[in-house]
Amino acid sequence: MKLATLKNGTRDGMLVVVSRDLTTYADAREIAPTLQAALDNWDTVRSKLSALAAKVEEDRVGVSPFDEADCESPLPRAYQWADGSAYINHVELVRKARGAEVPESFYTDPLMYQGGSDGFLPPHGTIPLADEAWGCDMEGEIAVITGDVPMGVSAEEAGKYIRLVMLCNDVSLRGLIPGELAKGFGFFQSKPPTAFSPLAVTPDELGAAWSNYLVHHPLCVDYNGEPFGRAEAGQDATFSLAQLVAHAAKTRPLGAGTIIGSGTVSNKDPDGSPGRPVKDGGRGYSCIAEIRMIETINTGEASTPFMRVGDTVRVEMFDEDGASIFGSIDQTVVSA
Amino acid sequence: MKLATLKNGTRDGMLVVVSRDLTTYADAREIAPTLQAALDNWDTVRSKLSALAAKVEEDRVGVSPFDEADCESPLPRAYQWADGSAYINHVELVRKARGAEVPESFYTDPLMYQGGSDGFLPPHGTIPLADEAWGCDMEGEIAVITGDVPMGVSAEEAGKYIRLVMLCNDVSLRGLIPGELAKGFGFFQSKPPTAFSPLAVTPDELGAAWSNYLVHHPLCVDYNGEPFGRAEAGQDATFSLAQLVAHAAKTRPLGAGTIIGSGTVSNKDPDGSPGRPVKDGGRGYSCIAEIRMIETINTGEASTPFMRVGDTVRVEMFDEDGASIFGSIDQTVVSA
Numbered sequence: 001m002k003l004a005t006l007k008n009g010t011r012d013g014m015l016v017v018v019s020r021d022l023t024t025y026a027d028a029r030e031i032a033p034t035l036q037a038a039l040d041n042w043d044t045v046r047s048k049l050s051a052l053a054a055k056v057e058e059d060r061v062g063v064s065p066f067d068e069a070d071c072e073s074p075l076p077r078a079y080q081w082a083d084g085s086a087y088i089n090h091v092e093l094v095r096k097a098r099g100a101e102v103p104e105s106f107y108t109d110p111l112m113y114q115g116g117s118d119g120f121l122p123p124h125g126t127i128p129l130a131d132e133a134w135g136c137d138m139e140g141e142i143a144v145i146t147g148d149v150p151m152g153v154s155a156e157e158a159g160k161y162i163r164l165v166m167l168c169n170d171v172s173l174r175g176l177i178p179g180e181l182a183k184g185f186g187f188f189q190s191k192p193p194t195a196f197s198p199l200a201v202t203p204d205e206l207g208a209a210w211s212n213y214l215v216h217h218p219l220c221v222d223y224n225g226e227p228f229g230r231a232e233a234g235q236d237a238t239f240s241l242a243q244l245v246a247h248a249a250k251t252r253p254l255g256a257g258t259i260i261g262s263g264t265v266s267n268k269d270p271d272g273s274p275g276r277p278v279k280d281g282g283r284g285y286s287c288i289a290e291i292r293m294i295e296t297i298n299t300g301e302a303s304t305p306f307m308r309v310g311d312t313v314r315v316e317m318f319d320e321d322g323a324s325i326f327g328s329i330d331q332t333v334v335s336a
Numbered sequence: 337m338k339l340a341t342l343k344n345g346t347r348d349g350m351l352v353v354v355s356r357d358l359t360t361y362a363d364a365r366e367i368a369p370t371l372q373a374a375l376d377n378w379d380t381v382r383s384k385l386s387a388l389a390a391k392v393e394e395d396r397v398g399v400s401p402f403d404e405a406d407c408e409s410p411l412p413r414a415y416q417w418a419d420g421s422a423y424i425n426h427v428e429l430v431r432k433a434r435g436a437e438v439p440e441s442f443y444t445d446p447l448m449y450q451g452g453s454d455g456f457l458p459p460h461g462t463i464p465l466a467d468e469a470w471g472c473d474m475e476g477e478i479a480v481i482t483g484d485v486p487m488g489v490s491a492e493e494a495g496k497y498i499r500l501v502m503l504c505n506d507v508s509l510r511g512l513i514p515g516e517l518a519k520g521f522g523f524f525q526s527k528p529p530t531a532f533s534p535l536a537v538t539p540d541e542l543g544a545a546w547s548n549y550l551v552h553h554p555l556c557v558d559y560n561g562e563p564f565g566r567a568e569a570g571q572d573a574t575f576s577l578a579q580l581v582a583h584a585a586k587t588r589p590l591g592a593g594t595i596i597g598s599g600t601v602s603n604k605d606p607d608g609s610p611g612r613p614v615k616d617g618g619r620g621y622s623c624i625a626e627i628r629m630i631e632t633i634n635t636g637e638a639s640t641p642f643m644r645v646g647d648t649v650r651v652e653m654f655d656e657d658g659a660s661i662f663g664s665i666d667q668t669v670v671s672a
Contacts, residue, residue, distance in 0.1 A: 011591075077415045079413045080452055082452075111519055113522055113524065114522065114524055116416055117453070118415035128487070151466065151672060176587070181521075183442075184522070185447050187522065188584070189588075190587075193588050252528040252529050255455045257454070336488070
């Protein structure tokens, strides 16, 4: 099933079940008022939401036209958002650009940072930016929402606690990152609010494309209306989403509604090189930092600027029939 | 007024107003079912909660006996928990022990990390620990809960968004910190769930002890029943709690219910030295790492071990009449 949260003037919005083709929705508040409430009581409400989804598909319930622009983030605010770095090509590129090695441990021990979860950007809307010098960037990612995960869960067991899958734009302020990481305590000011796709879908909606706890479709990132990234999310992942969940739960349980991100989706080129732009026949990039790194490696200098006021980014994923699975993240940078 | 959250079998507990002497409480659910709900609608509910608090003091409403052991964390889970390092003596000690300098910027730009907020430990209860080799430590701190804070708020303005004050034990796994910080993304596995005091109190409850957005009382930390720390929370703070709120809000707004911590409360000795144990007439330490650093500086080797199964920690603060302001954090390490 596909779930969304519509804006209704409250902080947590209202839960709806959306048709698979994203054209209609049914109010789900009689089952659970909000997505967090549904996740808090998943074992009880899952079958009810699933039955409502079947009715929506079969036209056996009153529905309304669905508009992605009416959506909040599926969880407008969450109790936890932690973002991994599954696609090590991204990490290799960042390091290569500054002449640093990737430590061997990065291939066995995931990078993960604790993100702010007190408020997410709606999928269609603005990215407020107070200072263009902060170097605003998108990061196209896959994210999952978990149920209650016990402390110390194995990677083999962790996958069964994944309740829903989304897309993500982990907005980053590149200009603030070096100073912040140098302080040693990780990201804080360099990670303003994140955006997620309008739809959060159960893994079974992905069919065969959900395999080994990865989503096997290209992640489509358009920048200012042009194809920018088409990285295959099922390839080049050093860690699965289940492994990232297990990493997060090593020393503590995770509460229902925890969001775990994959990190920027990033592929190597088939020839092993770090990747070419989409217009040159490559799979492109899910963030501007990567193309800047390629430029730096190739010419000694980055030429593509970070996002400025008026720039737009769109993140979406399509199934084998060309249908949008999660709806789109569609944002414009505005002056805050 | 003094607010608490009693366990009632739900994830978010029930909101109560507690008498100033911590002996009785009145159910506040008719005003707001949970503390988060109260914070979400603070402008509307504050005066109602305040009126109920007055009735509790004057015996004009039905009350029940209050027991700290029945409490959840005031927010059993929160949308944000971010912890600063206001007491630079703590940072200086950590660095000195490993022969590193404190960068000049640390005196003007606060250290802050994003903590996990999906579940907090109850104030009276256990600290589950899977492996003693992880080096479990307490960190006694002050924490505030904010309302909605606008992005870019000044330090001068930030203080007015502080709604409530608490004590905190920011449980840390010292053995996991070096490896995690070396990865560059900050703490994650090294920060298991935090505990807060049973009571969250409005700043006016502190009277003159609430000044310059700091709490001017000693923070009493007892370890295995012995006085371990008596650091004065109003002294040696490089940053006020308002400055930490402003730091957190530089690039993003903060949602109502955001918890901001002071970092480990730590004083220099009056002679300028880094501090002596309570039994030697000093103010002691709010975490084990500090005494280990002193030992390392003095003898080249730390002799006090980190917490092991069965060890207990108690964190509390008393007013000038010796009355407990926030109730106590009272925890025992258990094998997870």
